[in-house]
Amino acid sequence: MTRRGVGLSAVGRPAAAAALALLTTVAGCARDPSAPVLTFSGSAVGLEADVLGRQFARFEANHPPLTVRLRVTPDAADERRQLYVHWLTARAADPDVLQLDVIWTPEFAAAGWILALDPFQPDITGYFPAAIAANRWQEHLYALPWFVDVGMLYWRTDLMPAAPTDFEALTRVAIGARSRGVRDGFVWQGARYEGLVTVFLEHLGGFGGAIIDEAGAVTVDSAAAVAALTFMRDAVWATGIAPATVLTWQEEQVRFAFQNGQAALMRNWPYAHRLLQDERASRVAGRFGVAPMPAAAGGSPTAALGGSHLAINAHSDRPEAAYALIEYLTAPEQMLERARVAGYLPARPSLYDTAELSEALGLDARRARAIVDRAVPRPVTPLYSQLSEILQVHLHRALTRQQEPRGALADAAEAMRGAIARAGLDARSAEGSEAP
Amino acid sequence: MNGNESRLVWLLTVPALTVIAGVATFPILWTFWESLHRHDLRMPWIGMPFVGLDNYLEVFADRRAWSALLHTVFFVATTVAIELVLGLALALGLHRVSRGRGLLRTAALLPWAVPTVVGALIWRFIFESPLGPVWFADASAAWLPIVVADVWKATPFVALLLLAGLQQIDPALDEAASLDGAGALRRLREITLPLLAPALAAAIVFRSLDAFRVFDVIYVLTGGGPGTATEPISLYAFSVLFRELRIGYGSALSMLVFAVSFVLALVWIKLLGAARAGDVGS
Numbered sequence: 001m002t003r004r005g006v007g008l009s010a011v012g013r014p015a016a017a018a019a020l021a022l023l024t025t026v027a028g029c030a031r032d033p034s035a036p037v038l039t040f041s042g043s044a045v046g047l048e049a050d051v052l053g054r055q056f057a058r059f060e061a062n063h064p065p066l067t068v069r070l071r072v073t074p075d076a077a078d079e080r081r082q083l084y085v086h087w088l089t090a091r092a093a094d095p096d097v098l099q100l101d102v103i104w105t106p107e108f109a110a111a112g113w114i115l116a117l118d119p120f121q122p123d124i125t126g127y128f129p130a131a132i133a134a135n136r137w138q139e140h141l142y143a144l145p146w147f148v149d150v151g152m153l154y155w156r157t158d159l160m161p162a163a164p165t166d167f168e169a170l171t172r173v174a175i176g177a178r179s180r181g182v183r184d185g186f187v188w189q190g191a192r193y194e195g196l197v198t199v200f201l202e203h204l205g206g207f208g209g210a211i212i213d214e215a216g217a218v219t220v221d222s223a224a225a226v227a228a229l230t231f232m233r234d235a236v237w238a239t240g241i242a243p244a245t246v247l248t249w250q251e252e253q254v255r256f257a258f259q260n261g262q263a264a265l266m267r268n269w270p271y272a273h274r275l276l277q278d279e280r281a282s283r284v285a286g287r288f289g290v291a292p293m294p295a296a297a298g299g300s301p302t303a304a305l306g307g308s309h310l311a312i313n314a315h316s317d318r319p320e321a322a323y324a325l326i327e328y329l330t331a332p333e334q335m336l337e338r339a340r341v342a343g344y345l346p347a348r349p350s351l352y353d354t355a356e357l358s359e360a361l362g363l364d365a366r367r368a369r370a371i372v373d374r375a376v377p378r379p380v381t382p383l384y385s386q387l388s389e390i391l392q393v394h395l396h397r398a399l400t401r402q403q404e405p406r407g408a409l410a411d412a413a414e415a416m417r418g419a420i421a422r423a424g425l426d427a428r429s430a431e432g433s434e435a436p
Numbered sequence: 437m438n439g440n441e442s443r444l445v446w447l448l449t450v451p452a453l454t455v456i457a458g459v460a461t462f463p464i465l466w467t468f469w470e471s472l473h474r475h476d477l478r479m480p481w482i483g484m485p486f487v488g489l490d491n492y493l494e495v496f497a498d499r500r501a502w503s504a505l506l507h508t509v510f511f512v513a514t515t516v517a518i519e520l521v522l523g524l525a526l527a528l529g530l531h532r533v534s535r536g537r538g539l540l541r542t543a544a545l546l547p548w549a550v551p552t553v554v555g556a557l558i559w560r561f562i563f564e565s566p567l568g569p570v571w572f573a574d575a576s577a578a579w580l581p582i583v584v585a586d587v588w589k590a591t592p593f594v595a596l597l598l599l600a601g602l603q604q605i606d607p608a609l610d611e612a613a614s615l616d617g618a619g620a621l622r623r624l625r626e627i628t629l630p631l632l633a634p635a636l637a638a639a640i641v642f643r644s645l646d647a648f649r650v651f652d653v654i655y656v657l658t659g660g661g662p663g664t665a666t667e668p669i670s671l672y673a674f675s676v677l678f679r680e681l682r683i684g685y686g687s688a689l690s691m692l693v694f695a696v697s698f699v700l701a702l703v704w705i706k707l708l709g710a711a712r713a714g715d716v717g718s
Contacts, residue, residue, distance in 0.1 A: 397663030
């Protein structure tokens with residue numbers, strides 16, 4: 001239509017414009033304006049958009065006259081959260097269904113921006129308990145898990161006989177690989193952003209520490225935490241197994257280094273697995289494996305629990321329809337399809353026993369499940385964003401040698417305790433995280 | 437002025453005053469009002485209690501706020517000084533060129549026309565080159581890309597302002613001094629620079645006020661890092677307001693930015709007036 005319009009003479013142009021106007025009117029009428037529309041917001045790039053579009057179409061076919069419309073939001077988590085906050089504080093009824101990062105649920109729930117799902121009586125028995133726990137706030141459930149993310153250790157099968165299980169072995173094989181000409185030993189997300197907190201959490205668990213203990217007290221200045229952060233700093237500046245550039249890297253830069261064969265070991269999320277297997281783009285296809293992160297004596301292999309959850313806007317005009325969509329998208333078939341097309345790990349443990357999932361993911365699903373089972377959620381509190389920001393700054397100061405790990409963590413702990421005390425939330429957050 | 441006339445004057449200024457009230461006074465007063473309250477979007481249940489100057493007391497005790505203010509002052513001093521020197525050199529050069537003047541001026545102004553975010557992204561790409569040192573993981577080295585990107589962008593603006601000033605100067609003065617045997621450096625010091633004072637003052641005022649509010653170039657290049665080593669005050673206020681959602685405290689920080697730029701503007705305007713007066717006096 002437009003292509004022909006361009007070629008028309010000056011005389012023909014008004015006619016073309018009129019035809020175009022008519023066409024748009026007709027197209028506009030094709031959709032009944034009174035038909036109920038559900039809006040869904042989340043990430044939708046590439047393969048994810050395809051699979052989501054297909055699932056929406058099937059849902060619409062089962063739920064006439066509903067239409068589902070996608071509201072694309074930025075892929076960067078921080079920016080998406082900001083956009084959501086703007087919409088939700090303005091009490092917008094749109095979008096009805098929100099894709100939430102696992103760490104946002106308590107904040108959004110406490111602020112009253114999303115609906116408690118208890119009235120819909122969701123069946124929560126089929127999900128990973130840790131994922132359900134992350135969605136609880138003051139004994140109510142506010143979101144359903146859509147997919148889970150866990151930090152994993154990617155290792156090169158051609159450079160080492162087995163994945164290192166403790167930090168000394170990891171340092172040793174990384175140094176060994178470097179001496180044989182591999183540029184980087186161990187690459188991870190070290191930029192000052194949320195990803196750094198997850199990497200730290202995994203080292204921390206490996207050394208036997210926690211950011212906040214079970215009683216709700218900040219313990220990020222413990223001896224285990226100092227040991228974990230010291231190991232990370234020394235990896236960059238003493239043993240040299242991690243290049244200094246990791247301190248500016250997020251997921252993708254880390255993946256590129258590993259994918260180009262420039263790193264012996266990598267910490268990353270499951271999404272990288274599929275891309276690394278692609279022989280056209282990856283130089284390590286068929287030459288890598290995944291394993292749990294290493295642990296020291298007194299700690300245990302730890303994966304940070306990430307992932308996305310689906311929640312209902314508290315001001316939605318159609319909460320029932322929104323819940324039906326969430327129920328549909330979190331059903332086993334849809335999770336499997338998502339795993340097959342986009343490589344995301346399902347949030348339902350029973351799927352990991354099926355051969356179908358192993359085939360869909362291209363990796364042994366039982367091994368993936370072993371990592372998910374040990375995944376540790378980040379602190380479940382409405383203050384999480386603020387606590388994380390404090391932690392990011394102090395971790396990064398220590399990693400860039402502006403401060404010693406002990407001092408940086410002591411300052412971080414003090415600032416986090418201050419933020420919790422000022423918010424008057426300590427009792428509440430302890431109660432929230434202990435809820436079954 | 438009689439009563440009628442003064443009423444007419446007021447009537448005619450009402451539209452302008454309304455616009456200023458709407459886009460400047462009202463937001464500032466509202467921000468001030470917010471800064472006197474504990475307003476936290478994450479905790480709607482606490483409401484918006486009046487807390488007096490609590491937020492300001494917190495600012496005084498907040499080390500991150502003070503170091504952010506220091507970073508900002510450092511950024512203003514460094515970039516404005518370099519931009520003035522380079523801008524002056526560029527202006528003197530452009531002033532001497534006689535052929536292809538229009539084309540050259542347009543070319544020199546190009547960096548100013550590139551959106552800051554785009555320019556900063558290009559500089560980040562350059563400084564992230566795997567061949568060079570790691571600029572962004574060092575608390576001092578991370579300033580270099582920031583200063584370079586800002587100088588690259590703002591120097592043409594300074595040069596253009598100074599060029600306009602240079603063209604106001606009567607060339608006869610320079611010729612006369614030249615005939616009297618004054619060298620190029622002496623003519624620059626004794627004739628060009630004093631007569632250029634108003635233009636220089638204007639450039640300093642515009643650039644330092646602009647640099648004090650620096651946000652985008654640092655947001656893109658370092659995000660304030662490593663740690664918070666390059667974080668300016670406006671970026672800190674942004675992160676309190678939009679990431680932590682603490683509207684009350686963030687407003688107090690914004691008022692601090694406003695107060696400092698306001699004082700800075702007053703001082704500069706005074707200086708600018710003095711420069712003008714000196715100009716008229718000679």
